[in-house]
Amino acid sequence: MLSFNKQQLPANPLRDPNDKRLPRIAGPSGMVIFGVTGDLARKKLLPAIYDLANRGLLPAGFTLVGYGRRDWSKEDFEKYVHAAVVKSARTDFDENVWARLAEGMQFISGSFADEAAFDKLAALLEETDKTRGTGGNWAYYLSIPPDYFEDVCRQLDRTGMARAPKGSWRRVIIEKPFGHDQESAAELNRVVNAVFPENSVFRIDHYLGKETVQNIMALRFVNQLFEPFWNANYIDHVQITMAEDIGVGGRAGYYDTIGAARDVIQNHLIQLLALVAMEEPLAFDPAQLQTEKVKILSATRAVEPFDLTTARGQYSAGWQGSEFVQGLRDEEGFDPASSTETYAACTLEISSRRWAGVPFYLRTGKRLGRRVTEIALIFKSPPHQPFDLGQTASLGQNAVVIRVQPDEGVLMRFGSKVPGSAMEVRDVNMDFSYAESFTEESPEAYERLILDALLDNSSLFPSNTEVELSWEILDPVLQYWAENGRPEDYPAGTWGPRSADLMLERSGRAWRRP
Incomplete structure (x- = not known):
């Protein structure tokens, strides 16, 4: 007869909170x-x-x-x-x-x-x-x-x-919007926290609920492969892009009071920067994640002079694919004299040993070439190149690109020899796609965030300190723009105003064309 020691029996999955087969179900609520x-x-x-x-x-x-x-x-x-x-x-x-x-x-x-x-x-x-x-x-x-x-x-x-x-x-x-500047954000926090303690406040940033955004932490901290080069020794610069191919549409009146920088950079893109740049948390829990994000945001500032390190624009009439679309000032409900930007780009820097000297370029816009959100880490060129210029004429810089939407995944760009008798090196891509690698369908961002709020999991919700620090970073740029002229026009269907390209060209860099 077989006998069993109770300590050798497998844990009952119905009682094991770590069993991944069991979904997280909200309690009575x-x-x-x-x-x-x-x-x-x-x-x-x-x-x-x-x-x-x-x-x-x-x-x-x-x-x-x-x-x-x-x-x-x-x-x-x-x-x-x-x-x-x-x-x-x-x-x-x-x-x-x-x-x-x-x-x-x-x-x-x-x-x-x-x-x-x-x-x-x-x-x-x-x-x-x-x-x-x-x-x-x-x-x-x-x-x-x-x-x-x-x-x-x-x-x-x-x-x-x-x-x-x-x-x-x-x-x-x-x-969102969580205020329109640091002062109003602090006042908004005061109003809400006067009734609800901070641990009962959940600020929705739907981008943080996307599967690929959460995969940033898995990519960095689960894999030994990436961590050694995730620093200023190897990274030349970082580009964070959220591009839309639509115009302001029926939101013209609302959008005229907000603009691209307040609508996207202050929350979505600065939060992505924090996840890319932060140090490894002690544990994957809300308090530790927020602690590390606050540290990195406290060390982040906009680079001056802003006439050289920022850009803003308004889309004009042009071809969006095969359709000719009207410009912003012709959109119903939008003030033709408004200086509200539909394109915004800025240069940020982080004062830390890991990221010293690495510019972070953030950009967002409407009526751009295509709809895409991505984070691109662009590598430095090798200090020594044994191949001559003719052999590497088609070779660019190595890159790791995290695609947030659409076609969620991770792309690695590196050089490889072209088949044949001659030595020619050209860029190739190694591409991981969520849709091809997993049979599970990713939940919509609001599903995850609503469930997390019911479960009291605040990992994916920015704290009031994060919100105020984000405004502290962006406010000097917004103030400069308010005091200095109008946005530059850019035709619909292009990738923004010429001033945005000049931002990077001055240092020998260029924006990616996703």
């Missing part, structure tokens, strides 16, 4: 979305919540409460969510999943100054805790302009909805 009738909720948040439910990652009693000005019944709200889900959900529609999710949907009609409506909301949440088992755990998603944050936070505080019963939690999720 509900969510209130303020601004639920807006574009973000319709196109991203509501489909993401359905997709989480369809993947079995939300609790059975999960309750979704919408808050808005429209005079809707529960049935009206269900129809609205159903239409959004059918149109934009990533996963297939399942009637059984929908029925369970719709059962817990509620809608409260009111403005952000309507105390009676907030009193009604508070009563609804209290009743829902009893009837649906949400356990007093509520996340408040502020899908609204920052000007209304104070009104909503004040009402949540007044009604007691911001304060969790013992053993429960209350969290707030806020969308």
